Amino acid sequence: MNCELITKERAGVINPIFTCQPAGAQFASIGIKECIGIVHGGQGCVMFVRLLISQHLKESFEIASSSVHEDGAVFGALNRVEEAVDVLLMRYPDVKVIPIITTCSTEVIGDDIDGVVIKLQEELLNTKYAGREVHLIPIHCPSFVGSMIHGYDTAVRDFVKYFAEKGETNGKINLLTGWVNPGDVTALKHLLAEMQVDATVLFEIESFDSPLMPDGNHTSHGNTTIADLKDTANAIGTLALNKYEGAKAAQYLEKEFDIPTIIGPTPIGIRNTDTFLKNLKRMTGKPIPESLVRERGIALDAITDLAHMFLADKKVAIYGNPDLVIGLAEFCLDLEMKPKLLLLGDDNLSYAEDPRIKALQENVDYDMEIVMNADLWDLEGRIKDGLELDLILGHSKGRFVAIDYNIPMVRVGFPTYDRAGLYRHPVVGYAGAIWLAEEMANTLFADMEYKRNKEWVLNVW
Numbered sequence: 027m028n029c030e031l032i033t034k035e036r037a038g039v040i041n042p043i044f045t046c047q048p049a050g051a052q053f054a055s056i057g058i059k060e061c062i063g064i065v066h067g068g069q070g071c072v073m074f075v076r077l078l079i080s081q082h083l084k085e086s087f088e089i090a091s092s093s094v095h096e097d098g099a100v101f102g103a104l105n106r107v108e109e110a111v112d113v114l115l116m117r118y119p120d121v122k123v124i125p126i127i128t129t130c131s132t133e134v135i136g137d138d139i140d141g142v143v144i145k146l147q148e149e150l151l152n153t154k155y156a157g158r159e160v161h162l163i164p165i166h167c168p169s170f171v172g173s174m175i176h177g178y179d180t181a182v183r184d185f186v187k188y189f190a191e192k193g194e195t196n197g198k199i200n201l202l203t204g205w206v207n208p209g210d211v212t213a214l215k216h217l218l219a220e221m222q223v224d225a226t227v228l229f230e231i232e233s234f235d236s237p238l239m240p241d242g243n244h245t246s247h248g249n250t251t252i253a254d255l256k257d258t259a260n261a262i263g264t265l266a267l268n269k270y271e272g273a274k275a276a277q278y279l280e281k282e283f284d285i286p287t288i289i290g291p292t293p294i295g296i297r298n299t300d301t302f303l304k305n306l307k308r309m310t311g312k313p314i315p316e317s318l319v320r321e322r323g324i325a326l327d328a329i330t331d332l333a334h335m336f337l338a339d340k341k342v343a344i345y346g347n348p349d350l351v352i353g354l355a356e357f358c359l360d361l362e363m364k365p366k367l368l369l370l371g372d373d374n375l376s377y378a379e380d381p382r383i384k385a386l387q388e389n390v391d392y393d394m395e396i397v398m399n400a401d402l403w404d405l406e407g408r409i410k411d412g413l414e415l416d417l418i419l420g421h422s423k424g425r426f427v428a429i430d431y432n433i434p435m436v437r438v439g440f441p442t443y444d445r446a447g448l449y450r451h452p453v454v455g456y457a458g459a460i461w462l463a464e465e466m467a468n469t470l471f472a473d474m475e476y477k478r479n480k481e482w483v484l485n486v487w
């Protein structure tokens with residue numbers, strides 16, 4: 027019995043699990059109020075990413091492109107950035123934050139966006155927009171390394187680095203949620219409120235589950251303000267829930283401003299939510315209230331009804347964002363399930379040093395495979411080669427494998443666009459544990475019925 031961490035041996039990627047770095051930077055930037063990013067590259071680098079985020083959240087929002095064409099790709103395209111900043115500022119009088127996000131093409135041609143930012147500050151902002159608060163922030167996203175995860179992590183770090191400003195201690199904690207859904211933010215805020223912890227939830231996208239109001243439809247934007255970002259330097263501590271999505275910013279704040287930092291665990295499942303609450307207690311001195319002990323009890327009760335009878339020994343494949351995949355695998359193990367295959371869509375070398383992966387390697391008592399730089403072809407290939415699965419957990423891009431091989435699937439992660447309202451349901455916290463366990467069970471129940479596989483059990487349960 028062993029648990030191997032391997033890298034895909036085949037060259038090339040077929041049906042990727044992740045998209046590229048600028049996608050992550052764009053997702054981070056939509057969490058900031060009065061912010062519209064400019065992606066410096068071809069229009070597709072925005073068009074497809076914006077479509078993906080929009081399909082996932084079912085909301086409209088704005089991101090700009092410098093729209094580089096052939097001449098720019100040959101002779102350099104910094105003039106397009108200058109024009110884009112000017113147009114954006116003219117068209118959107120409320121915009122204050124403009125990240126300039128590079129792409130593979132503009133990194134390869136070597137466009138000096140740091141230099142053009144200095145030039146724009148000295149010239150355009152000092153003349154045409156004198157007196158207006160504008161922040162231009164270069165964010166380097168060479169898409170030929172890393173993935174959207176790396177891009178998110180880098181962008182969060184660069185925003186914090188740009189704004190963080192030492193002042194009076196604010197008595198709050200910084201909460202870096204990582205790449206989550208509006209429903210996760212609501213669940214996390216609920217836990218913070220029950221603990222009476224004053225926190226700045228950063229890159230906060232709760233309002234992307236936005237109402238349709240009588241005065242018309244609006245574009246959505248995040249809730250993190252410039253003041254929030256400046257104040258990150260004055261917190262009593264930082265909790266970064268994900269190791270690969272936000273930890274760089276937490277480490278920067280610790281190094282630069284001596285702010286105590288705890289990274290992880292992603293609060294998926296009972297065990298990790300318990301640790302999250304204990305970390306909050308450790309950082310703030312606030313006790314865990316009876317109300318949360320009760321919520322935990324409700325979650326345990328819901329899980330007890332399902333785990334041993336229906337979920338035990340079910341073989342699962344999980345793919346997607348690494349913190350999500352690891353958190354889901356840990357939760358599945360607590361539910362007596364057997365995660366057999368974990369697919370991570372990039373080749374981050376630090377996965378091998380991740381203590382959660384090491385714990386899996388030390389503790390699982392059956393064969394499990396963790397594949398780095400994996401794609402959905404790996405999932406399909408292993409099924410073709412005889413890997414038996416009862417359930418697939420992952421985002422919507424893998425749905426065709428589930429359909430073709432008649433394996434039930436629970437949509438989780440980013441993007442999930444082929445099921446209604448998933449962005450509203452948390453996977454974190456006790457509420458997330460209930461939702462995940464019941465969603466997995468209900469998916470298996472439907473499968474039992476359609477395949478006439480012991481469906482009579484459901485009548486006597």
Ligand code: SF4
Pocket residue numbers: 046047048067068070071129130131169
């Ligand atoms: S890989 Fe390059 S060209 Fe393609 S979307 Fe990403 S940044 Fe744009």
